[in-house]
Amino acid sequence: MSKVLVIAEHADGKLNAGVSKTVAAAQKIGGEIHVAVFAADGAAVAAQAAQIAGVSQVLKADHAAFANPLASALDKPVVELAAGYTHVLLPGTTFGKDLAPRVAARLGVAQVSDVMAVHGPSKFDRPIYAGNAITTVEAPAGQIVATVRLASFTAAATGGSATITAVSPAASLPAHTRYLKLEAQKSARPDLQSATRVVSGGRALGSADAFKLIYDFADKIGAGVGASRAAVDSGYCPNDMQVGQTGKIIAPELYFAIGISGAIQHLAGIKDARTIVAINKDAEAPIFEVADIGLVGDLFQLVPELQSKL
Amino acid sequence: MKVLVSVKRVIDYNVRIQVKPDGSGVVTDGVKMSMNPFDEIAMEEAVRLKEKGKVTEIIAVTLGGAKNEETLRTALAFGADRAVHVKEEGEIQPLTAARALAAVVKKEGAQLLLTGKQAIDDDANQTGQMTAALLDVAQATFASKIEIEGSKATVTREVDAGLETLEVDLPAVITTDLRLNEPRYLKLPDIMKAKKKPIETVSLADLGVSPAAGLKTVTTTPPPKRSKGVMVKTVDELVAALKAKGLVS
Numbered sequence A: 001m002s003k004v005l006v007i008a009e010h011a012d013g014k015l016n017a018g019v020s021k022t023v024a025a026a027q028k029i030g031g032e033i034h035v036a037v038f039a040a041d042g043a044a045v046a047a048q049a050a051q052i053a054g055v056s057q058v059l060k061a062d063h064a065a066f067a068n069p070l071a072s073a074l075d076k077p078v079v080e081l082a083a084g085y086t087h088v089l090l091p092g093t094t095f096g097k098d099l100a101p102r103v104a105a106r107l108g109v110a111q112v113s114d115v116m117a118v119h120g121p122s123k124f125d126r127p128i129y130a131g132n133a134i135t136t137v138e139a140p141a142g143q144i145v146a147t148v149r150l151a152s153f154t155a156a157a158t159g160g161s162a163t164i165t166a167v168s169p170a171a172s173l174p175a176h177t178r179y180l181k182l183e184a185q186k187s188a189r190p191d192l193q194s195a196t197r198v199v200s201g202g203r204a205l206g207s208a209d210a211f212k213l214i215y216d217f218a219d220k221i222g223a224g225v226g227a228s229r230a231a232v233d234s235g236y237c238p239n240d241m242q243v244g245q246t247g248k249i250i251a252p253e254l255y256f257a258i259g260i261s262g263a264i265q266h267l268a269g270i271k272d273a274r275t276i277v278a279i280n281k282d283a284e285a286p287i288f289e290v291a292d293i294g295l296v297g298d299l300f301q302l303v304p305e306l307q308s309k310l
Numbered sequence B: 001m002k003v004l005v006s007v008k009r010v011i012d013y014n015v016r017i018q019v020k021p022d023g024s025g026v027v028t029d030g031v032k033m034s035m036n037p038f039d040e041i042a043m044e045e046a047v048r049l050k051e052k053g054k055v056t057e058i059i060a061v062t063l064g065g066a067k068n069e070e071t072l073r074t075a076l077a078f079g080a081d082r083a084v085h086v087k088e089e090g091e092i093q094p095l096t097a098a099r100a101l102a103a104v105v106k107k108e109g110a111q112l113l114l115t116g117k118q119a120i121d122d123d124a125n126q127t128g129q130m131t132a133a134l135l136d137v138a139q140a141t142f143a144s145k146i147e148i149e150g151s152k153a154t155v156t157r158e159v160d161a162g163l164e165t166l167e168v169d170l171p172a173v174i175t176t177d178l179r180l181n182e183p184r185y186l187k188l189p190d191i192m193k194a195k196k197k198p199i200e201t202v203s204l205a206d207l208g209v210s211p212a213a214g215l216k217t218v219t220t221t222p223p224p225k226r227s228k229g230v231m232v233k234t235v236d237e238l239v240a241a242l243k244a245k246g247l248v249s
């Protein structure tokens, strides 16, 4: 029988929304599911993790070395706690992607990145080539370390009441690494990765000032805001807004691509969007090949008009 | 200080990927191959560090078959001083690549390994982190800024929440993100000069590396197709279409 250890991501005492999606993937594997919380003081996060349906135990590892999410401080403790588990799962976020390969390397096992479907305890689907192909892979015998493609799973329900157990794996801050700071974009808008509606702007916006058009429209419909790589590279908006193969992979109910051409790398991030709306002045833009609703024209006229009519 | 840069040969990012109908993989015959874009960024960064006098020698390393020599020549044209070709035909998965890179880092006494954050073929995003763990050295992934002062590197990382800054002691592994730099266009004289630069060929066995048990690919399929959408002519039609889908009220 499988026994799955999910590594919790959290910040400021709040469990990351990706954790219950990771648990959902663990449920597909089956067996017992535990969540490990590494923190300076993980009480609040552990309590939240204990409420995820299907989780039977939360391992709370408190240590000063876990105050910041440092992969090189976490990998050995994860390996220590992983003894006795068949699977170690991490969310497919920058946190999980930073840490999981270190755990796999220390365990001497291959890692399965971006699990999008579970066919059995060691058989998974994962995307390659920016999602332009899907491979079904079989992990070799031994422990399995995997990251979960969050857009592929619906969050596990709440209402669980797992027991919380304090554990104390050997821990220390690595001498070679110092955590200096996090410059986070504070925003009252819905989080890009969990928003049900997302409005993204591309290079066509032309300036950071003009990008306000995207924020205004998003605020009108209560949407999160995303961007193409070109918009981020050009400095119209911050890096954490990039959607795509190498940015965030999202699955909103409704996605607006505004002034975005639809390069395969961008499309890789929105394949799971339920409805894609594209506004672009070029009728030949590839974005229209995937859009559910397309409108050809100048975004600077169409978006304010749309905003006034919604 | 020596810097090692890993460069992978992948299908060019502009190619439209075709999945073979028998599920055995994607079509590679006659398809344009290039250096993984993130590795170009790593090469560019190494060259800039050398131009700033922070680095004395740049060694490019690749793992793969005979054709990977092209990728090494590109790296040499960027400005690598020499190259190491770990020659192995067939697929090389991240853990094996990491073991080999760790062995080359040790053999060369490199203080810095720059890798791409992910190869755009397998999209694994594993090799740099695995190498750092195997070497027990510092890691800074998804770098958008690297500053080297003495035996320390200050690295800005693109994380989901924004920008994180770490200070790491060298030796270290740093993986590159898109906004670290914009790789230069290669000039003909540099491409010509690259032809004369030395490439050392070794095998995994020479490095004392045994391949790790890898993932077995059962089948490869195209992604599900999205159903054909509609084109609307006016904003009013767009609003009506959204209402019809129950997406706005």
Ligand SMILES: Cc1cc2nc3c(=O)[nH]c(=O)nc-3n(C[C@H](O)[C@H](O)[C@H](O)COP(=O)(O)OP(=O)(O)OC[C@H]3O[C@@H](n4cnc5c(N)ncnc54)[C@H](O)[C@@H]3O)c2cc1C
Pocket (backbone or CB within 6 Å): A201, A202, A203, A204, A227, A228, A229, A230, A231, A242, A243, A244, A245, A246, A247, A248, A258, A259, A260, A261, A262, A263, A264, A265, A266, A269, A279, A280, A281, A282, A285, A297, A298, A299, A300, B013, B037, B038, B120, B178
């Ligand atoms: C390794 C690698 C990874 C990458 N990862 C990503 C990624 O994660 N995410 C990502 O987005 N990209 C990524 N890219 C970049 C990608 O290839 C494209 O370059 C990028 O997505 C283009 O952004 P864009 O659509 O905003 O710009 P463009 O391609 O320049 O498109 C702008 C569009 O705006 C339209 N337009 C212009 N003016 C107007 C107007 N007034 N009204 C309406 N429409 C207008 C144009 O017709 C055009 O279609 C990656 C590239 C590489 C090489």
Ligand SMILES: Nc1ncnc2c1ncn2[C@@H]1O[C@H](COP(=O)(O)O)[C@@H](O)[C@H]1O
Pocket (backbone or CB within 6 Å): B006, B007, B008, B009, B036, B038, B039, B061, B062, B063, B064, B092, B094, B097, B114, B115, B116, B117, B118, B119, B120, B122, B123, B124, B125, B126, B127, B128
């Ligand atoms: N076969 C290889 N040859 C050279 N470098 C590689 C190879 N495989 C992986 N790498 C390096 O590791 C990075 C991440 O690859 P991956 O973990 O496969 O996504 C790449 O950008 C390369 O720098």
